[in-house]
Amino acid sequence: MLKHDDCRRADQLRALAHPTRLAILRALAKRGTCLCGELVELTPLAQSTVSQHLKVLKEAGLVRGRIDGPRSCYGLDPDAIADLAAALADLFAELGAADGPLSLPAAATAANQPDPGPALTD
Known part of the structure; x- marks a missing residue:
């Protein structure tokens, strides 16, 4: 059953689901406020791309x-x-x-363990 805020939360989580947007949020948390150009300098991306990421964060209500x-x-x-x-x-x-x-079933946790490699023998 969908709760009233589930759609809004899903939009916010989608906005967080990109490494550049996470980096932008961290920069804003550290600096307080930033001009778009300052954020562009922190990334290898074009100004238009950073602006698009900011738009997504703004539409999600996080920025x-x-x-x-x-x-x-x-x-x-x-x-x-x-x-x-x-x-x-x-x-x-x-x-x-x-x-x-x-918790995961035992079979699932065993599948996520690294392969120990060949057994050592004397």
């Missing part, structure tokens, strides 16, 4: 932007970040409470 003449200044929306963090904590608690702690 606020303000146009100041020819410059665009961006910063995190701290309320949205805190709200998403709380929602994810609640979700993971809910998922873990379903049947106790989340």
Whole structure:
């Protein structure tokens, strides 16, 4: 059953699902606010690509932007970040409470273990 905020949360998570957008969020968290050009300097990407990533983050409500003449200044929306963090904590608690702690079947965990290689013999 879909909860009221599930669609919004899914959009926010999709916005987080790109390494460049995560880097942008980290830069904004560290610096407070940044001009788009400053963010471009932190990446190997073109200004238009960084702007597109900022647009996705803004549409997801994680970033606020303000146009100041020819410059665009961006910063995190701290309320949205805190709200998403709380929602994810609640979700993971809910998922873990379903049947106790989340665990994988023994066969799945064995499949994820590195191959020990050939057995040593004397």
